[in-house]
Amino acid sequence: MLINILLLLGGFVALIFGANTLVDAASSLASRWGVPSIVIGLTIVAFGTSAPELVVNVFAATSGSTDMVLGNVLGSNIFNVLGILGISALLFPLSVKTNTTWIEIPLSLLAGICVLVIASDIFLDGSAGNLISRSDGIILLLFFLIFLVYNLVVAKSGGADEEMETKNYSTGKAVMFIILGLAGLVLGGRLIVTSAVEIAEVIGLSERVIGLTVVSIGTSLPELATSIIAVRKKNVDIAIGNVVGSNIFNIFFILGVSGTIVPLDINPSSIFDIAVNILAGLLLFIFVFTGRGRKVERWEGAVFLLGYIAYVTYLIM
Structure with missing residues (x-):
């Protein structure tokens, strides 16, 4: 048991190290090749912050741990809103930009409803079981493509000349770090899935619950760190935009890729x-449209956090 816990923690360290190393090296290489900052930010950086969830889900899907696949995605999304935004709003009230209010928050809510629809085969079709099929996965990826194009259009109209800070690596060093980052992702993802399954068997919790709690919180650590740093610097819109964007990524891209690889x-x-x-998602939408301005207040952050504690307690009990 102790060895599996240490392997799990080691897996998270390797996973996050690999993601950060890969993002820094790939961004440096793209910048050296003349790729615009806007494209780097919306592709390499965005994909890099979602890499932990993606790698864990690919390993879980290919090893047959399908409960962990959906658990990781849903657990990450629930932790992002109730946990990360709850903590962030307690530190400082979160203001929201117009685009995030009118498009991205509703789109995140729509993504959650999409999962409910494609996972309700028994209720909607009278099937023997619920399944996210390969065709469902492809549909989610098509939604993701639309979201990616929307992001590019919004970013271009909002200031394409903004420069993004990147590491100044030589080509050889960047390639070496890319390989190192990928190795960290693969090693970390493998360690997390295998040790989490072992821990679940030992303590008697299902893979679903482990995925919804331990694994999802671990893979959401980059979003947590980014949001807390943004709030401390008073860049509160970045905190909420980071979480909402991550939730859309998780469902449309990560769950889409997972379902395309192996039907779930x-x-x-x-x-x-x-x-x-x-x-x-609905609670976030309501909080943004109540009170003064487009904000998530401290007391609303407390409601988020208490809701998350209650949800995790229910799962464990």
Whole structure:
């Protein structure tokens, strides 16, 4: 048990180190080749922050741990809103830009509803079981493509000349760090999946619950760090935009890729988690449109955090 816990922690360290190293090296290489900052930010950096969830899900899907696949995505999204935004709003009230208010927050809510629809085969089609099929995965990826194009259009219209800080690596050094980053991602993802499955068996919790709690929180650490740093620097819009964008990425891209690789059998209990994810998105939408201005106040952050504690307690009990 102790060895598996150490392997799990080591997996998270390797995973996050690999993601950061890969982002820095790939961004440096892209900048050296003349790729605009806007494209680097919306592709390499965005994909890099979602790399932990993606790698863990690919390993979980290919090893047959499908409960962990959906659990990681839903758990990350629920933790992002209720946990990360809860902590961030307690530190400083979060203001929201118009685009995030009118487009990205509703789109994040729509993504959650999409999962409910594609995972409700028993209710909608009278099927023997719920399944996210390869065709469902491809549909999610098509939604992701639309979201990516939208981001490019918005970013270009909002200031394409803004420069982004990148590491100044030589080509050889950048390639070496890219390989090192990929190795860290692969090693970390493998360690997390195998040790999490072992821990679940030892303590008697399901892979679904482990995925919804331990694994999802671990893979969301980059978003947590980014949001807290942004709030401390009073860049509060970055904090909420980071979380909402990550949630859209998780469902449309990561779950889309996972479902395309291997069709995912859906545990009936996961419908509750899907509903909690939708409720968290709906709560964010309501909080933004209540009170003074487009803000998430401190007391609303406390509601988020208490809601997350209650949800995790329910899962464990």
